[in-house]
Amino acid sequence: MRINKLYLSLLVLALLAPLVLYPVFLMKVLCYGLFACAFNLVLGYGGLLSLGHAAFLGTGAYTTGYLATRVGLTPELAILAGTAAAAALGALFGKLSVKRGGIYFGMITLALAQLVFFFYLQAPFTGGEDGMQGIPRGELFGLLSLEDNLTLYYFVLAVFLLGFWVIHRTVHSPFGQVMKAIRENEARAMSLGYNTDDFKWLLFTLSAAVAGLAGSTKALVFQLASLNDAHWQMSGEVVLMTLLGGVGTILGPLAGAGVIVTIQNQLSGGELGNYIHMIMGAIFVICVLAFRSGIVGEIQKLAGRGFSRQGR
Amino acid sequence: MFDINIMALSGQLLIGLINGSFYALLSLGLAIIFGLLNIINFTQGAMYMLGAFVAWFGLDLVGLDYWAALVVAPVLVGVVGMLVQRFLLRPIANENHLYSLLLTIGLAMIIQGFFTHLYGSSGLPYAMPEALKGGFRLPFMYLPMYRAWVVVAALVVCFATWWVIEKTRLGAYLRAGTENPQLMQAFGINVPLIVTATFGFGVALAAFAGVMAAPIYSVSPEMGANLLIVVFAIVVIGGMGSIAGAILAGLLMGVIEGLTKYFYPEASSTVIFLVMVLVLMLKPAGLFGKEA
Numbered sequence: 001m002r003i004n005k006l007y008l009s010l011l012v013l014a015l016l017a018p019l020v021l022y023p024v025f026l027m028k029v030l031c032y033g034l035f036a037c038a039f040n041l042v043l044g045y046g047g048l049l050s051l052g053h054a055a056f057l058g059t060g061a062y063t064t065g066y067l068a069t070r071v072g073l074t075p076e077l078a079i080l081a082g083t084a085a086a087a088a089l090g091a092l093f094g095k096l097s098v099k100r101g102g103i104y105f106g107m108i109t110l111a112l113a114q115l116v117f118f119f120y121l122q123a124p125f126t127g128g129e130d131g132m133q134g135i136p137r138g139e140l141f142g143l144l145s146l147e148d149n150l151t152l153y154y155f156v157l158a159v160f161l162l163g164f165w166v167i168h169r170t171v172h173s174p175f176g177q178v179m180k181a182i183r184e185n186e187a188r189a190m191s192l193g194y195n196t197d198d199f200k201w202l203l204f205t206l207s208a209a210v211a212g213l214a215g216s217t218k219a220l221v222f223q224l225a226s227l228n229d230a231h232w233q234m235s236g237e238v239v240l241m242t243l244l245g246g247v248g249t250i251l252g253p254l255a256g257a258g259v260i261v262t263i264q265n266q267l268s269g270g271e272l273g274n275y276i277h278m279i280m281g282a283i284f285v286i287c288v289l290a291f292r293s294g295i296v297g298e299i300q301k302l303a304g305r306g307f308s309r310q311g312r
Numbered sequence: 313m314f315d316i317n318i319m320a321l322s323g324q325l326l327i328g329l330i331n332g333s334f335y336a337l338l339s340l341g342l343a344i345i346f347g348l349l350n351i352i353n354f355t356q357g358a359m360y361m362l363g364a365f366v367a368w369f370g371l372d373l374v375g376l377d378y379w380a381a382l383v384v385a386p387v388l389v390g391v392v393g394m395l396v397q398r399f400l401l402r403p404i405a406n407e408n409h410l411y412s413l414l415l416t417i418g419l420a421m422i423i424q425g426f427f428t429h430l431y432g433s434s435g436l437p438y439a440m441p442e443a444l445k446g447g448f449r450l451p452f453m454y455l456p457m458y459r460a461w462v463v464v465a466a467l468v469v470c471f472a473t474w475w476v477i478e479k480t481r482l483g484a485y486l487r488a489g490t491e492n493p494q495l496m497q498a499f500g501i502n503v504p505l506i507v508t509a510t511f512g513f514g515v516a517l518a519a520f521a522g523v524m525a526a527p528i529y530s531v532s533p534e535m536g537a538n539l540l541i542v543v544f545a546i547v548v549i550g551g552m553g554s555i556a557g558a559i560l561a562g563l564l565m566g567v568i569e570g571l572t573k574y575f576y577p578e579a580s581s582t583v584i585f586l587v588m589v590l591v592l593m594l595k596p597a598g599l600f601g602k603e604a
Contacts, residue, residue, distance in 0.1 A: 097592075103409070114585060118585075240418075277422075277428065281418045281419065288418060
């Protein structure tokens with residue numbers, strides 16, 4: 001029951017947070033948190049290091065932006081479409097990359113994402129370097145205006161919880177158990193009759209879909225879809241968030257995203273703004289050398305038994 | 313599209329060959345490091361940039377000319393690489409290899425961030441060496457001397473590296489170390505030393521490429537980052553199986569990119585990635601790779 005109490009108190013915290021903190025900041029944390037959770041699904045539970053996840057975030061953002069601006073879709077439909085587009089792209093990426101797992105996987109996903117980046121750079125509808133600006137937040141189901149930051153916050157929170165729930169369910173389902181078996185010993189899983197490539201492909205596609213969901217939501221929050229979303233640096237950032245929070249933990253990526261977004265907000269504009277990439281790099285190196293379990297992983301160690309690993 | 317302009321076409325082919333030379337040097341370094349350490353070195357792009365910056369500093373501050381830089385930069389950067397391997401990568405060598413890879417990503421961010429902080433993202437010019445100015449007038453095109461030099465020098469270095477690895481005793485140690493490091497160690501060969509030296513040599517190749525690139529492209533902190541992603545695609549195309557494969561795939565992709573610039577310029581930045589997709593569909597192990 002301990003785990004439910006933890007989730008419940010976090011939920012109460014999330015509901016009350018906008019009373020204290022700026023809603024846009026919170027929404028940014030939630031969007032990146034969801035993005036990192038999606039990424040963690042492939043790295044933490046599939047053992048696959050994807051370096052191209054920005055492509056899904058960007059595809060979600062651009063698709064939603066285009067449909068909300070040009071076609072005038074309501075936000076929930078635009079987000080749904082963005083998620084579907086990212087899932088389709090993920091299915092394609094997955095088909096090409098899971099066959100050559102291991103060390104190649106990262107390089108292939110990175111190169112594919114770069115291909116997508118160049119597509120968005122050259123495509124006429126994305127606005128090139130300027131990005132797609134002034135995306136309308138619209139009215140939910142055509143009824144409830146999302147213009148107000150606070151209203152939008154609760155909508156984003158709901159989206160986050162939905163995505164988080166999907167990930168949670170996946171990890172604790174029989175499918176998730178097979179994925180863990182594949183991660184720990186692929187040859188054995190294969191000998192048990194599992195087609196491991198199919199499992200990885202499905203996991204990757206699901207992860208891409210949730211990453212797209214995060215990107216779509218982010219596009220509505222900032223009313224902007226830009227090349228930054230699809231840039232390889234974004235793929236690097238999500239790795240960092242996950243690593244810092246704790247690879248393979250359910251809540252780690254959210255914690256990592258919270259810390260990184262906070263650092264970025266604090267530094268940008270300040271004197272240290274120029275050092276931001278160096279600081280991010282240094283956090284990367286320190287995490288790898290001395291802090292491999294990440295924030296949540298370390299807390300779990302201290303607590304003696306896992307919060308999120310109870311389901312095992 | 314069908315009335316082909318020989319001058320323009322051969323010009324693009326030459327540029328393609330030059331880019332291909334850089335691709336070959338970088339993917340060769342990656343392949344060598346991968347062979348022994350089993351990691352993809354993400355600092356390769358940063359080391360290429362460092363090489364160019366050593367040349368630029370040398371010329372600007374201490375009057376180190378181009379020819380000296382061609383030797384000094386790879387040595388210096390190679391030493392940096394060996395220090396990185398010895399003090400950062402070796403302690404985590406027994407962890408999951410993904411951590412080593414992540415470490416090199418972090419390092420690349422630090423190095424690139426540091427130089428961007430100092431010099432911004434605009435390029436610094438590097439003067440062409442006197443002896444390599446001018447060029448040859450061929451019947452169908454004008455061949456600048458420096459460009460010819462780059463292609464020849466890169467080919468010589470690549471061939472020499474291939475020869476050392478495939479044909480000499482030292483190379484035999486390297487190949488044996490790739491197959492079975494424990495057994496090598498048991499035979500009394502200092503494997504950790506070989507691993508450190510190999511990493512140093514791999515990044516030195518990148519630095520060498522960086523110095524040669526300095527007079528053609530301007531020296532800038534971001535020169536390595538985007539190039540590295542292209543090189544990754546080339547590594548996937550070639551497959552990590554062979555040293556010769558890394559070199560050939562690099563040159564081939566450079567030429568294909570050059571041809572694309574002539575026939576369909578819009579696709580020139582994406583053609584290598586598209587070839588990668590094609591290769592993954594038809595021959596997943598890569599053109600020269602062995603099925604794992």
